[in-house]
Amino acid sequence: MNLTLKIWRQPGPDEKGQFVNYPVSDVSPDSSFLEMMDVLNEQLVEKGDEPVAFDHDCREGICGMCSMYINGRPHGPDDAITTCQLHMRKFKDGETITIEPWRAKPFPVIKDLIVDRSSFDEIIQAGGFVSVDTGGVPDANAIPIPKIDADLAMDAAACIGCGACVAACKNASAMLFVSAKVSQFALLPQGKVEAKRRVQKMVAKMDELGFGNCTNTYACEAECPKEIKVTNIARMNREFFAAKVCAPSE
Amino acid sequence: MGKSFTQSSLTKKFVMAFAGLFLITFLFVHMGINLLVLLPSTDAFNIAAHFMGTNILIKVFEVVLFGGFFIHIIYGLILQVQNWMARPNRYKVEGWSHTSPFSKFMIHTAVIIFIFLVIHMADFYFKAKFFGGVDEVMIDGKPYHDLGALVLAKFQMIGFVIGYIVAFIILGFHLHHGFQSGFQSLGLNHSKYTPLIKSLSTLVSIVLAVGFSIIPLVIYFS
Ligand code: HEM
Ligand code: FES
Numbered sequence: 001m002n003l004t005l006k007i008w009r010q011p012g013p014d015e016k017g018q019f020v021n022y023p024v025s026d027v028s029p030d031s032s033f034l035e036m037m038d039v040l041n042e043q044l045v046e047k048g049d050e051p052v053a054f055d056h057d058c059r060e061g062i063c064g065m066c067s068m069y070i071n072g073r074p075h076g077p078d079d080a081i082t083t084c085q086l087h088m089r090k091f092k093d094g095e096t097i098t099i100e101p102w103r104a105k106p107f108p109v110i111k112d113l114i115v116d117r118s119s120f121d122e123i124i125q126a127g128g129f130v131s132v133d134t135g136g137v138p139d140a141n142a143i144p145i146p147k148i149d150a151d152l153a154m155d156a157a158a159c160i161g162c163g164a165c166v167a168a169c170k171n172a173s174a175m176l177f178v179s180a181k182v183s184q185f186a187l188l189p190q191g192k193v194e195a196k197r198r199v200q201k202m203v204a205k206m207d208e209l210g211f212g213n214c215t216n217t218y219a220c221e222a223e224c225p226k227e228i229k230v231t232n233i234a235r236m237n238r239e240f241f242a243a244k245v246c247a248p249s250e
Numbered sequence: 251m252g253k254s255f256t257q258s259s260l261t262k263k264f265v266m267a268f269a270g271l272f273l274i275t276f277l278f279v280h281m282g283i284n285l286l287v288l289l290p291s292t293d294a295f296n297i298a299a300h301f302m303g304t305n306i307l308i309k310v311f312e313v314v315l316f317g318g319f320f321i322h323i324i325y326g327l328i329l330q331v332q333n334w335m336a337r338p339n340r341y342k343v344e345g346w347s348h349t350s351p352f353s354k355f356m357i358h359t360a361v362i363i364f365i366f367l368v369i370h371m372a373d374f375y376f377k378a379k380f381f382g383g384v385d386e387v388m389i390d391g392k393p394y395h396d397l398g399a400l401v402l403a404k405f406q407m408i409g410f411v412i413g414y415i416v417a418f419i420i421l422g423f424h425l426h427h428g429f430q431s432g433f434q435s436l437g438l439n440h441s442k443y444t445p446l447i448k449s450l451s452t453l454v455s456i457v458l459a460v461g462f463s464i465i466p467l468v469i470y471f472s
Contacts, residue, residue, distance in 0.1 A: 006342075019342065072346035098343045105336050170345055170354060171333035175259075203258050212336030213259045213329045215353050216431040222347040234439030240260045241437060 001027040001088060004096040005040065007052055010109050013116075017109065019098075029089040033076060034059060034066065036088055053112040059084040061225065064160030067167070068113055069100040074164035074223050082162060082225045102163050104172035106209040119209045120161050120177065126205035127198035128181050130191040149187045156183035158226040165220035165228070171212030176220035178206050179236035180228045186239050196243035203240055259329075266325035267435035269318045270428055274454065276315055281461045288468055292398025293389050299397045303378060323364065330357045352427035359424040366417035373404065405469040415463045422459030429454050 002025045010017025024043075027036050034056055041051035057065040066083040070076035076086045091097060101109050106119040157180075165176035182199050185191030191198070214233060221230045257265075283302065286295040302308050352359075378384050378395050387396035404410050430451035433439070438447075 008342075069341060069343075072341065072343035077346075100341055100343070103337055103339050103341055105338055168345060168347060170337075172336035173333070200258075203260055207259050210336055212333040213263060214435075215329075215333070215356060216350070216427075216434045217353040218349045219345055219347040222349050230434070231439050231441075234434050234437050237260055237264070237435065237437035240258075241264060244261070 001029055001091070001093045003027060003036075003091065003094070006096055006098045007113070008100045009052070009112055010101075011050075011111065013108055013110055017112075021096075027088055029087070031088050032059075032084060033068075033070070033086040033088065034084050053110075053114050055114050056084055061085045062160060064162035067102050067115065067117075067162060067164075069102060069167055071098055074102070074167040075162075075225055079222075080225055080227050082160075085225075102167040104163075104166050104211065106172075106174070106211055107163060107166065115163075117161070117163050119211075120163065120174070122209065123174070123178055123202050123205045124161075124181060127194065127201040128185075129194070130185060131193050132190075143189055145188060153184050153187040156180045156187070156228065156232055159184075159224075159228050160226060162225060164223050164225060166211065168219040168223035169212065169214075170217060170219065171215055173214045173220075174206050174209075174211040175214040175233050175236070176224065176228055176230065178202050179230075179232035182236045182239055183232040186235060195239065196247035199236060199239040199243050200247070203236075259332075262325050262329055263435045266322055266329065267432035269322035269325070271432045271436075272318050273315075273322060274425065274429060274458075276318070277458055281458060284462065284465055287398055287401050287465060292396070292402070295398045295401075296387060296389060296394045296396060299378070300394050303395075319367075323360075326357070326360060350427055352423050353431065356424065356427060359420045362417065362420045363424060366413075366420075369413075374400070401465075402469055405466040408470070411466040411470045414466045418459045418462040421462075422455040424455075425458060426451060426455040 002023070005022045005024060006019050007022060008017055009020045022040055022044075024036065024040050027039070031039075034054075037052065037054060044051045055065045055067050057063040059066075061082045061084060064082070067074070068076070068083045070083070070086070075081060075083045077090050078086055099113060101107075101113045102115045102117075104115075107115040107117055110116050159177060159180040161177065163177070166172050166174050169176075182202060185198060186195055216230070216233075218230050221228065283295070283298045286292075286298055289295070374397065377400075378397060384395045384397060384400055386393045387399070388394075405414075428451075430444075430448045433444070433447050
């Protein structure tokens with residue numbers, strides 16, 4: 001395959017960026033998108049040019065490091081995958097592929113296609129933890145949990161925090177991410193002690209960081225590599241309003 | 251007002267959704283009364299309009315209604331401005347995913363509805379209430395504002411007819427997304443009821459758009 005890549009290049013956080021066109025030739029349709037980027041970078045290095053900076057780590061869809069907004073879609077033209085799981089056969093020979101970084105105020109560009117997603121860490125730090133008893137290891141069967149709750153909690157916990165929801169959302173809202181992190185605890189008995197404070201703290205942090213507000217457009221759900229459902233957002237809303245109304249004020 | 255900036259995003263969404271859903275109930279009442287104007291005699295419409303203009307309970311309700319509009323509009327604008335601010339650098343290739351096209355134009359449909367509301371208030375509400383300029387008609391020996399005649403006169407003008415219908419089609423777009431979206435904002439999403447609410451959303455938007463639009467059409471062509 002012969003392709004033209006239109007890639008956002010930006011030397012640093014405070015510097016101006018621009019799109020640069022790179023032709024790549026003889027790309028195997030069986031290679032992954034990141035392998036194709038590796039080939040491009042090798043060519044750039046051989047020419048003495050600066051390689052394109054992009055995030056990646058596990059390259060098997062579990063770490064959530066890879067990002068890239070490809071032809072208008074976070075993680076590119078396929079469903080329920082991360083960029084590292086994207087194959088070149090999803091593109092047509094001769095195509096021009098536009099590659100942009102995630103765009104959101106709380107995700108500032110560090111370099112080229114790499115954005116700073118530590119705002120997600122801050123949201124987790126605000127409330128994404130549970131208290132546990134000290135002492136011996138509790139019996140795994142000691143706490144009964146309905147199967148459906150366990151399943152829903154696991155589904156929510158599948159979120160890898162890649163930020164595709166924010167990238168896809170026309171409002172750069174993080175509500176799918178936050179609601180998954182709220183739900184994975186809210187559904188289980190273990191997190192109950194801090195449930196009311198958790199949802200309020202995480203929502204407050206999300207707002208403070210400057211993420212947008214959900215307009216129930218659901219592009220996040222459509223683009224999420226882990227197929228996190230917007231029913232989690234409704235659950236977060238319920239948890240939040242219940243906490244607002246019922247929790248004792250501190 | 252200052253508080254609406256410090257309130258959480260979810261609270262703002264809750265309040266705006268609640269106000270929006272409340273406004274929809276009002277629209278149904280308003281449509282019911284409007285349809286009376288199509289009866290052979292406009293007496294029933296004039297009496298209903300008089301009742302809506304003078305009854306003490308309705309007057310209390312009117313304050314709630316204006317509050318509802320005010321809150322919905324103010325919160326809608328604040329949320330929208332925050333949403334624009336959350337993405338200062340736009341994408342070169344805009345979002346591909348084609349979920350809920352109407353939700354992408356809520357602020358645009360909203361602005362058109364707002365312009366319609368302003369014209370509408372100047373034409374009917376303020377005229378009847380404050381400016382005078384509405385003829386009187388005797389029904390059963392009592393004087394009433396002849397708003398019925400005013401409506402009939404307005405809708406002889408093709409410009410009014412078209413403007414009115416366009417406004418209500420736009421309102422239909424606003425509510426096609428808005429009605430079901432309001433439930434999600436209130437936290438009400440359930441595998442059993444949400445499909446029903448989504449169908450109801452389509453139904454509500456069509457009934458309101460068609461119900462209101464029928465009036466100028468019938469008047470103009472009869
Ligand atoms: C009779 C008139 C109106 C009715 C019945 C109505 C109803 C609704 C409803 C039910 C929603 C969904 C709320 C949610 O999902 O949380 C909505 C959204 C919205 N409304 Fe209205 N609305 C009306 C007029 C207006 C006007 C005049 C404005 C502003 C000038 C406005 C601005 C908005 C905006 C910006 C949204 C999008 C908010 C979002 O999606 O989160 N609306 N409307
Ligand atoms: S590199 Fe780990 S998910 Fe893509």
